[in-house]
Amino acid sequence: MTKVPVEFTLNTREQNEFVETGSTLLSALRDRLGLYGTKAGCHQGTCGACTVIIDGEPHLSCLTLAERCQGKDVTTLEGLAPAGALHPLQQAFMDGFAAQCGFCTPGMILAAKCLLDRNPDPTRDEVVDAISGNICRCTGYEPIIAAILTAAQGMRKPARKRA
Amino acid sequence: MSVTLSAAKQARLVPAVQAKGGRIIAGGTLIVADLNYGADSVALITLDRLGFDKIAVKGGKVTLGAMVTMAAVARDRRLKFLHPVANSIGGPAVRAMATIGGNLFAPAPYGDMTAALLTLDAEITLHDGKATRKLPIETFLAQRRKLQKHCVVSISFAAPSAGTFHYVKVVRRKPVSASVVTIAAVIPQKAGKIKDARIALGAMAANAIRARKAEAALEGRKLGNDIIATAAKLIAAEASPADDAYATAWYRREIAPVHFVRLLAA
Numbered sequence: 566m567t568k569v570p571v572e573f574t575l576n577t578r579e580q581n582e583f584v585e586t587g588s589t590l591l592s593a594l595r596d597r598l599g600l601y602g603t604k605a606g607c608h609q610g611t612c613g614a615c616t617v618i619i620d621g622e623p624h625l626s627c628l629t630l631a632e633r634c635q636g637k638d639v640t641t642l643e644g645l646a647p648a649g650a651l652h653p654l655q656q657a658f659m660d661g662f663a664a665q666c667g668f669c670t671p672g673m674i675l676a677a678k679c680l681l682d683r684n685p686d687p688t689r690d691e692v693v694d695a696i697s698g699n700i701c702r703c704t705g706y707e708p709i710i711a712a713i714l715t716a717a718q719g720m721r722k723p724a725r726k727r728a
Numbered sequence: 729m730s731v732t733l734s735a736a737k738q739a740r741l742v743p744a745v746q747a748k749g750g751r752i753i754a755g756g757t758l759i760v761a762d763l764n765y766g767a768d769s770v771a772l773i774t775l776d777r778l779g780f781d782k783i784a785v786k787g788g789k790v791t792l793g794a795m796v797t798m799a800a801v802a803r804d805r806r807l808k809f810l811h812p813v814a815n816s817i818g819g820p821a822v823r824a825m826a827t828i829g830g831n832l833f834a835p836a837p838y839g840d841m842t843a844a845l846l847t848l849d850a851e852i853t854l855h856d857g858k859a860t861r862k863l864p865i866e867t868f869l870a871q872r873r874k875l876q877k878h879c880v881v882s883i884s885f886a887a888p889s890a891g892t893f894h895y896v897k898v899v900r901r902k903p904v905s906a907s908v909v910t911i912a913a914v915i916p917q918k919a920g921k922i923k924d925a926r927i928a929l930g931a932m933a934a935n936a937i938r939a940r941k942a943e944a945a946l947e948g949r950k951l952g953n954d955i956i957a958t959a960a961k962l963i964a965a966e967a968s969p970a971d972d973a974y975a976t977a978w979y980r981r982e983i984a985p986v987h988f989v990r991l992l993a994a
Contacts, residue, residue, distance in 0.1 A: 630756060633774065
């Protein structure tokens, strides 16, 4: 199997890797870099469990060839908060029991982060749309939607204080 | 399985790679899914360095580069009429990846944007390795398999007059799923009568098709419930839908008229 070099930013750090041609970003993250926060689900772009953020937009790492990440800025769940700390979205998911088995949670949180980065004050419908590509078989979605709205509210408060 | 990936430096060089069995990878939402299922060895070629990700709107004419994503269409305020179409395709992650050019080759029940482009009478610009040429989208779709050996550069169309473009994608699971039936229509009116109506269907044949008998029923008539009902009876006359995991062919034929009536009567 031929390997090619790829240079990209991963969770704010420069990353240089040799990846197999035709391999996916999902495979590089899990099998080479040991970042298991990104889940391997359907491998067909249907479940959203492998969602990562590339250049500010949600992407499916199972459908992204690792070589095409050259020069890109990739964020996985591990890059959301410093070690030992939780991002407000993670905290809201935990407080609101928005996970049961937890398999969809990383994808849900990263899809939600993309929404809140762009739209800090989303409506419920906008939250539903943001996670529409992420399947959860446990929660019935309601606690997830509530957690994202709660996180959004919490993240807006400091900005208001500064204003 | 052996996969190689290279970036095309010029569009004219792409067909030569395709002639040797290479395939263009645009957003990757279809091809990489195939690779994950264990597709054969393939030489993939990207169009990432060709600047095909531009949207131009000039004098009412819209030109979308082949690599423009659904997310880019959904963000562009000049393309508001296409927002419901782009937003009906996948979730946000799929929309950030899936391209206009790739959608032209998406097999049924996918290809909703192509149904919209068909009703807009779009023109496809492609490079055959020797020269750039333009094809009406209907001709392009009829030759789609053969044209996989060419490089789609861009898609152009005239923006429809306000209020004349209609679109609905019927799905089993809201908000996101593959199409049961997709209907796109441009219904212009002149002096109170319908003139040059165009209706396209997605998921009702191997690729998007025009519903010409329904169009003919509308032509020259005043838009009203009676004439919409008459056209609805003909909406699936030229369709050849398939049974798949989302719906049976019978069900698709049954509900296409219902949603056509709802779409135009709304």
